[in-house]
Amino acid sequence: MDMHVCRACRGSAGHLVLDLGEQPACDFFPRSDDPGPDPVYPLQMWLCSSCGLAQLLADPTVPEEPRGTEPAALVSQAADAVQRVAAAGWLPEGGVVAEYGSPHGGSWLQLLAARGLIPARSGGQADVIIDCFGMMHAADQREALAERAARIAPGGVLLLQYHALSTIIGCRQWNALRHGHYAYYSTTSLTAMLAAAGFSPRTAWRFELYGGTVLLAATRDGGGHDGPDDAVRSMFAEDAVIGAGDPGTFAGLQHDIQAHARALHGWLAAERSAGKTVMGYGAASRAVALLCHAHVDRILLPAVVDASPAKQGLRMPGTDIPVADPAQLAVRQPDAVLLFVPDLLAEVRDAFPEVEAAGGRWVDAAALGS
Ligand SMILES: [Zn+2]
Numbered sequence: 001m002d003m004h005v006c007r008a009c010r011g012s013a014g015h016l017v018l019d020l021g022e023q024p025a026c027d028f029f030p031r032s033d034d035p036g037p038d039p040v041y042p043l044q045m046w047l048c049s050s051c052g053l054a055q056l057l058a059d060p061t062v063p064e065e066p067r068g069t070e071p072a073a074l075v076s077q078a079a080d081a082v083q084r085v086a087a088a089g090w091l092p093e094g095g096v097v098a099e100y101g102s103p104h105g106g107s108w109l110q111l112l113a114a115r116g117l118i119p120a121r122s123g124g125q126a127d128v129i130i131d132c133f134g135m136m137h138a139a140d141q142r143e144a145l146a147e148r149a150a151r152i153a154p155g156g157v158l159l160l161q162y163h164a165l166s167t168i169i170g171c172r173q174w175n176a177l178r179h180g181h182y183a184y185y186s187t188t189s190l191t192a193m194l195a196a197a198g199f200s201p202r203t204a205w206r207f208e209l210y211g212g213t214v215l216l217a218a219t220r221d222g223g224g225h226d227g228p229d230d231a232v233r234s235m236f237a238e239d240a241v242i243g244a245g246d247p248g249t250f251a252g253l254q255h256d257i258q259a260h261a262r263a264l265h266g267w268l269a270a271e272r273s274a275g276k277t278v279m280g281y282g283a284a285s286r287a288v289a290l291l292c293h294a295h296v297d298r299i300l301l302p303a304v305v306d307a308s309p310a311k312q313g314l315r316m317p318g319t320d321i322p323v324a325d326p327a328q329l330a331v332r333q334p335d336a337v338l339l340f341v342p343d344l345l346a347e348v349r350d351a352f353p354e355v356e357a358a359g360g361r362w363v364d365a366a367a368l369g370s
Contacts, residue, residue: 006050006053008053008141008183009192011048013048014046016045016046017247017249017254018177018253020257020289022040022042023179023292024038024039025317026179026288026289029315029316029317030315030317031315032313032315032323036318036320040318041060043177043178043179044056044058051193056177056179056181056182059182072347073343073347074343077209085217090159091128092127093115093116095116096118097118097126097130098126098151100148101134106133127155129156131158136162138182141183142196142197146197149197149220157218158219160216161213161214161216162216164187165185165186165239167210167213169242169249169253173286177289178289187232187235188235188236198221201217202225202232203216203229203231204217206235260293260368260369261293262294264296264368268338272299276336279305279324279337280303280305280338280365281304281340282306282341284340286340286341287340290365291321297319297320297321298321303322303324304340305324305326306324326351334360337355337362339362339363339365
């Protein structure tokens with residue numbers, strides 16, 4: 001294999017810290033009548049010894065995810081975030097805003113427009129740049145950050161939202177690793193990246209989304225401003241306690257893969273032996289990795305329900321499990337619905353009361369085996 005060069009600092013010293021083996025592209029959903037086998041690619045995380053950025057080692061896949069339905073949890077988190085950032089005084093009325101969004105959908109621009117911010121010209125300068133799960137999709141992390149930093153007007157702020165690496169480690173979310181997501185930021189490693197671009201973190205907010213999501217505000221150095229506040233420093237401390245920069249920390253995550261897969265397979269087999277019907281919910285990338293590792297097929301799990309019309313008629317990558325319309329929950333009346341996206345629990349219970357009305361229950365797939 002060619003030597004890997006860090007996507008941020010260009011260092012070549014680092015460790016392979018998480019190896020999910022050969023995996024299908026989690027964003028390519030074959031038609032349900034396509035018998036496969038689906039092409040597979042190595043899926044590995046590398047931790048840079050120089051800057052501490054956890055990153056995807058190689059990505060031979062081409063992104064083609066059918067755009068999903070934006071979960072209500074994401075929409076309400078955005079509203080909460082904008083409210084908190086505004087309350088802290090980071091959203092100047094009449095200021096110019098540019099957004100780097102996620103290819104999976106979701107935009108804050110309407111919320112920001114309602115606060116009196118004005119969209120920037122394409123590629124133009126902005127007082128506020130918001131990047132909500134956008135930058136992780138860039139293969140070249142240094143270039144992506146430099147592009148954002150260059151557009152920030154004097155006195156402006158860069159707002160970066162990311163699923164914290166401390167959450168991935170602490171909540172044993174090994175299946176957060178996926179093709180197309182090139183960077184897994186700790187607040188510490190992101191601060192090193194920002195420093196290389198002449199920026200420093202000033203404050204940060206924490207959200208429950210995905211088990212722990214951070215929104216970091218950074219400004220250009222040399223403005224005579226204060227350094228990182230207590231909120232940022234507490235995140236540095238959390239990174240240190242959890243060992244986000246220590247390759248040894250990831251051994252637990254690697255071990256969790258098999259433990260989690262065995263627990264899922266065992267649970268599904270037991271439900272089947274007991275004559276219970278189980279369906280999945282949420283055809284997300286983390287479901288793909290989990291189902292593939294657990295060798296689950298449609299005998300154990302006859303369908304995964306997903307609200308996205310674009311995924312209907314398709315099947316889960318790497319398995320023969322079809323993606324089904326949510327109407328199937330009422331038709332099949334499953335005894336249990338295995339939820340692959342725990343953030344959705346409140347909204348799916350609300351949206352599909354027929355599941356519990358028929359005596360079924362929602363089960364958090366991430367909690368099996370933990
Ligand atoms: Zn690096």
